[in-house]
Amino acid sequence: MTPPTASSPERRKPLNRDRVLRAAVSLADRSGIESLSMRKLGQELGVEAMSLYKHVANKEDILDGMVDIVVGEIEVSSGDGDWLTAMREQIISARDVMQYHPWASGVIESRTLITPTMMAYMDSVVGIMRDGGFSLDLIHHAMHALGSRLLGFSQQLFDDSDDADMTPEAKEAMLAQFPNISAMLDEITHEEGTVVGKGCDDRIEFVFGLDLILNGLEAKRSTA
Amino acid sequence: MTPPTASSPERRKPLNRDRVLRAAVSLADRSGIESLSMRKLGQELGVEAMSLYKHVANKEDILDGMVDIVVGEIEVSSGDGDWLTAMREQIISARDVMQYHPWASGVIESRTLITPTMMAYMDSVVGIMRDGGFSLDLIHHAMHALGSRLLGFSQQLFDDSDDADMTPEAKEAMLAQFPNISAMLDEITHEEGTVVGKGCDDRIEFVFGLDLILNGLEAKRSTA
DNA sequence: AAGCTACAGATACGGCGTAAGCCTGTCAAG
């Protein structure tokens, strides 16, 4: 094939489903999921929007395909070592992937379709717990308890750093009205050594919550 | 202009922000959030879409207002009794509200704005833990660990009942490919008495996960 | 009576997903 210079029967690399999906992921990574439209995606690929429909069924199909790609990027546990560290590593590595694709958690939550890739991930997680000696019943409850944390979603309700961009007087009013929150935020900004490391690091908070659950499960497992 | 009926000076109750927001909530409850558009909402109120803009800034403003209404529906804890039962009750009652407004969790997660109502709820939760003798530092970690569970979101990744609407051969293929998941689902459908009640009831699973976290926090609190 | 204000309606614009049909380059069968 000749390069994209000009003249010659310069032919464009043919589109295919995979190229479409990868372009979609890349566009969402760069510009956010809200700016992923059929027209913009077509533009990205040097093609009109409607041409995409030769390779994907519709936009939902694209979203499903994107989820598949992202979930497929999660490295699956090797399977040796105790279940607790295996599980920790598995979930933390899922989190790393999701951090890289900030749009992914929202899209996954909005989708009901369970793709084989997703299933494979789940299956490997269940496998870790079976190897660890969990009863199937307890595994089931554990899966529910972990919920979307299994995929590394941090399910934060808000950033504590949100108070940063407030006018001083608005902040003052807030402090007066919500004494408990104020005290807590005060503590955090001043603290040095804390129960689980220092300051408010997303990853640390995530692991704190994860360990809380995993340790609780281990206790249930060992007393069963 | 004469009213839709005719003749008499029967004047339409004037629109206001509150009426708009309540209509929006009600429409979303009935028809799902995806069918909440300015035009449909206007129709609901016997008014053109653009008239709504006299009372709300834009659609985002409506969504924020809707969140405020829903969060405001959560009964706040009385404050007596031990922290653990207070917290349980608080969060479970939040869950009840969210169950009634299935669209709410998605909308709340998509919003970054923290409304006063939301703050008030958070403040009351922090209050419960302060009264229970938590350090401010541990409270902070607890808030992160609970995350959106604070508002009763069940953060389920998928319904276990999703296997119901599959063709037998597709299910067969799945069982072969994902042995661990298959074993687990098998167990569930057969089980009678389990670790925490029987079957797969959303509420039971939610409480199981919640208690796992709350008990873990209690352990940390009492050893601090 | 005159004018102001508040609020509803009308029209229009750009963007969205996508249905339907068209055009053209490629390649195998006759």
Next chain:
DNA sequence: CTTGACAGGCTTACGCCGTATCTGTAGCTT
């Protein structure tokens, strides 16, 4: 070589969306 099918792109068009801008009017104030 001709022909015809087909794959993979393009064009047009429809109905939806949020919303900017303008117009009309009812009811109050002065």
